[in-house]
Amino acid sequence: MKRASKTLRYNERVWAMKNVVILGAQWGDEGKGKIVDLLSDHFDIIARYQGGHNAGHTVKIGDRKFVLKLIPTGILRPGKRAVIGNGLVVDPAALLNEMKSLEGASVNVSGQLSISDRAHVLFPYHRTMEKMLEAIGTTSRGIGPCYEDKAGRRGLRIADLLDRERFPRQFDSLAKEKATLAKSFGITEELDASRVRCEYEQFAEKIRPLVADTARLLNDAIAAGKRVLFEGAQGTMLDLDHGTYPFVTSSSATAGGASTGTGVPPTKIQAVVAVAKAYATRVGGGPFATEALDDMGDQIRERGNEFGSVTGRPRRCGWFDVPLMRYAAMINGFESLVVTKVDVLDELDKIPVCVAYRHGRTQINEMPATISGLESIEPVYECLPGWRTPTGGISRYEDLPVQARDYLTYLESRTGVEIGCISTGPERNQTIVRSGSKFAKLFFE
Ligand code: GDP
Ligand code: IMO
Ligand code: MG
Numbered sequence: 251m252k253r254a255s256k257t258l259r260y261n262e263r264v265w266a267m268k269n270v271v272i273l274g275a276q277w278g279d280e281g282k283g284k285i286v287d288l289l290s291d292h293f294d295i296i297a298r299y300q301g302g303h304n305a306g307h308t309v310k311i312g313d314r315k316f317v318l319k320l321i322p323t324g325i326l327r328p329g330k331r332a333v334i335g336n337g338l339v340v341d342p343a344a345l346l347n348e349m350k351s352l353e354g355a356s357v358n359v360s361g362q363l364s365i366s367d368r369a370h371v372l373f374p375y376h377r378t379m380e381k382m383l384e385a386i387g388t389t390s391r392g393i394g395p396c397y398e399d400k401a402g403r404r405g406l407r408i409a410d411l412l413d414r415e416r417f418p419r420q421f422d423s424l425a426k427e428k429a430t431l432a433k434s435f436g437i438t439e440e441l442d443a444s445r446v447r448c449e450y451e452q453f454a455e456k457i458r459p460l461v462a463d464t465a466r467l468l469n470d471a472i473a474a475g476k477r478v479l480f481e482g483a484q485g486t487m488l489d490l491d492h493g494t495y496p497f498v499t500s501s502s503a504t505a506g507g508a509s510t511g512t513g514v515p516p517t518k519i520q521a522v523v524a525v526a527k528a529y530a531t532r533v534g535g536g537p538f539a540t541e542a543l544d545d546m547g548d549q550i551r552e553r554g555n556e557f558g559s560v561t562g563r564p565r566r567c568g569w570f571d572v573p574l575m576r577y578a579a580m581i582n583g584f585e586s587l588v589v590t591k592v593d594v595l596d597e598l599d600k601i602p603v604c605v606a607y608r609h610g611r612t613q614i615n616e617m618p619a620t621i622s623g624l625e626s627i628e629p630v631y632e633c634l635p636g637w638r639t640p641t642g643g644i645s646r647y648e649d650l651p652v653q654a655r656d657y658l659t660y661l662e663s664r665t666g667v668e669i670g671c672i673s674t675g676p677e678r679n680q681t682i683v684r685s686g687s688k689f690a691k692l693f694f695e
Contacts, residue, residue: 268520268692269472271508273482275524275578277532279558279565281590281673282525283307286323286481288678292693294476296324297333297468299511300501301483302372302396303344304389306559310676314355317559320345322481325352325362331471333464336368337501337511339396340408342453344372365457366464367409372396373421373450375428375441382435386497387534389561397500408461411454421447465513472518480508480519486578487532494624497536505582521692523670524584526575528592528657529601531565533558537624540568540604554594569631571604572664577617579667586689589661590673592654593643593680598636601657604629605664634660644674647682 272289274280287309290296298305303319309326318325320340322332334340349359376392376399388394399405404424411417425443432439468478484503487493492504502510505522509515529550532538541547547567550556556565578584595601607614607627618624637653644650650658650672658669670689672682683690 269478271480271522274485275526276485277487278485280525283309290324290327293479295331295478296322298322299335300337300507302339302393304391304393305483334365335512336366339370339372341372364462365460370400370405394500492581522584525588530568533565540571540629542568569602575665586670587667588671593641593674600633602631606630643680
């Protein structure tokens with residue numbers, strides 16, 4: 251008896267210390283910002299681990315709306331530390347703009363933000379490079395070319411930017427190389443290297459007080475019993491290794507990225523939670539088996555306001571894809587799913603769900619590896635009845651119409667993953683937490 255209660259206390263303690271990754275299960279824009287904001291109150295530190303200002307994480311708090319790009323969403327919670335991990339690419343101009351606009355809204359950015367000395371620096375020539383070779387409909391922020399330089403071992407990191415003595419030489423030599431390359435591609439737009447160098451030297455002085463060895467900061471905090479939430483950007487199907495390559499972003503958006511992108515070892519990360527829309531969207535090019543190219547797709551775009559929060563581009567809309575979700579669950583190991591934007595489906599008579607793919611005469615359940623494979627599959631749909639009742643703002647599971655509950659139960663049984671949380675609107679309180687779920691235990695019980 252004595253031993254049992256001791257074990258229980260130990261388990262409770264381990265549970266309470268859980269560090270959690272929250273990431274997108276689809277092609278980004280799943281509503282990660284809203285969910286991270288909701289949960290960040292239960293953590294001490296919120297850390298981004300990959301991507302850059304290609305991300306746009308929206309948080310609505312009353313009549314205030316924030317779209318966070320480089321800065322972790324946790325910055326909006328007073329007193330929480332927000333970390334830009336080593337896995338990010340940082341455009342200092344974009345960072346300073348974001349800091350300024352948040353500070354203008356009374357957010358204490360300089361008191362709460364830490365930037366990794368090992369994160370890579372994005373320069374204007376990365377955007378130029380992107381113009382030369384871009385073919386997939388990127389956000390045009392220079393993200394891919396900056397990661398290319400990182401993998402090619404010629405990138406400059408925040409620590410290099412802060413090195414007053416060496417930075418000018420390193421930058422001048424890189425800028426010269428890039429100018430030659432641009433010329434060979436017929437790009438005539440000249441980069442004024444000395445002006446850009448001066449600008450970056452000024453940026454360096456502005457961010458210097460915030461720069462730290464964030465792997466050390468995070469590991470020390472964890473050792474001291476603090477809790478870390480890892481905020482994913484983009485989504486599983488945009489992951490460089492596991493997404494619909496080459497129509498992907500250039501970083502590791504899946505759960506493994508949380509470790510390499512922060513320096514916190516996998517043994518210190520205890521849970522992964524994924525966010526997915528009740529349907530599916532994608533921005534930019536690339537295969538999208540369940541895309542709805544008819545009126546229903548337009549209806550979702552309109553009701554869901556599916557326009558990019560960074561570029562304003564219309565998002566392609568379609569249906570929930572079960573084989574994709576099972577794949578995402580396997581790659582990330584998530585045990586609980588947050589399903590967002592259920593309210594967007596309120597007016598539909600029927601809702602198709604893709605349960606398998608047809609490839610020629612055979613039915614398959616796995617996502618093909620190649621673009622031609624992905625383009626040649628046909629979704630096999632099951633149609634579920636819609637609820638045609640407003641669900642916007644519902645915060646108790648029992649208050650959802652029975653067809654909506656049946657829809658969610660159906661997704662749960664098909665994907666094999668619990669739906670622990672349901673979002674019925676952009677605001678914090680427009681959320682259902684299912685009591686007794688792993689999700690509820692992780693954050694609320
Ligand atoms: P993120 O990149 O994953 O953080 O998602 P975005 O912020 O790019 O896009 C999600 C959009 O949906 C934002 O405009 C959110 O305010 C909004 N949103 C989030 N959850 C819900 C929801 O449950 N219902 C509705 N109608 N909108 C939502
Ligand atoms: P959040 O974090 C949706 C897409 C781009 C393009 C591809 C590569 O808000 O969910 P990139 O500029 O990264 O090289 O573009 O990835 N993309 C996103 N789509 N949400 C995002 O971020 C995205 N970040 C990049 O549209 O198809
Ligand atoms: Mg977004």
